Amino acid sequence: MATVSKRIVLHFPKRLVDRPIVYRLVKDYNLEFNMLKASFTQEEEGLMVLEIKGDQKDYDKGIKYLTKSGVRIQALSQDVTRNEERCTHCGACVTVCPTGAFEVEPSTRQVNFYNEKCLACGLCIKACPPRAMELHF
Ligand code: SF4
Ligand code: SF4
Incomplete structure (x- = not known):
């Protein structure tokens, strides 16, 4: 199976900031992650930069889960x-x-x-x- 390693930026709305969303990536989607940065903006939106590793299929499912939960995702290619x-x-x-x-x-x-x-x-x-x-x- 194809393994991927990607760096992405997650934007959390205020209501999701305290929820263990990232933890579920590990538990439910078998992904490994490395938190490169985490911060909060003035509007209390959470920002996180993650390096995510895992099988392409798991990665796709994990990203879908994040998006469904209300997290906005941006690729760190800029x-x-x-x-x-x-x-x-x-x-x-x-x-x-x-x-x-x-x-x-x-x-x-x-x-x-x-x-x-x-x-x-x-x-x-x-x-x-x-x-x-x-x-x-
Ligand atoms: S683009 Fe980079 S340097 Fe500029 S405000 Fe955003 S995080 Fe800061
Ligand atoms: S990059 Fe330089 S010129 Fe631009 S806002 Fe910052 S200090 Fe001012």
């Missing part, structure tokens, strides 16, 4: 980068990013971008005045 020449270090992205991928360097007031924390949600792209944040597929 990447967000910063055009360093355009960034003015204004800080607008720091407050909108749900995962804390931007940090202000206290000594220089420069805004650092940590791509490994990024979930590719796209919020900073809209928030950045000089359009320094770019989405790549």
Whole structure:
């Protein structure tokens, strides 16, 4: 049987945040997962990045189960980068990013971008005045 390993982003609505949904992937669908990131946005929507491994059939069933439960799924195939020449270090992205991928360097007031924390949600792209944040597929 074909084995797959995929990285996906799960968006949980508020009502599902406390439910053991991910645990059921293991118990009922024989999938293995590795939680790469978990966070909550201001609206208290849950965001989770999982690496899921298992048979293709189980994976498909598991994804169906998640979708039916009300979880929105996004493939992690997008990447967000910063055009360093355009960034003015204004800080607008720091407050909108749900995962804390931007940090202000206290000594220089420069805004650092940590791509490994990024979930590719796209919020900073809209928030950045000089359009320094770019989405790549
Ligand atoms: S919002 Fe844009 S210009 Fe401002 S610090 Fe962030 S990336 Fe740089
Ligand atoms: S796309 Fe921007 S706002 Fe969204 S997680 Fe990545 S860095 Fe943060």
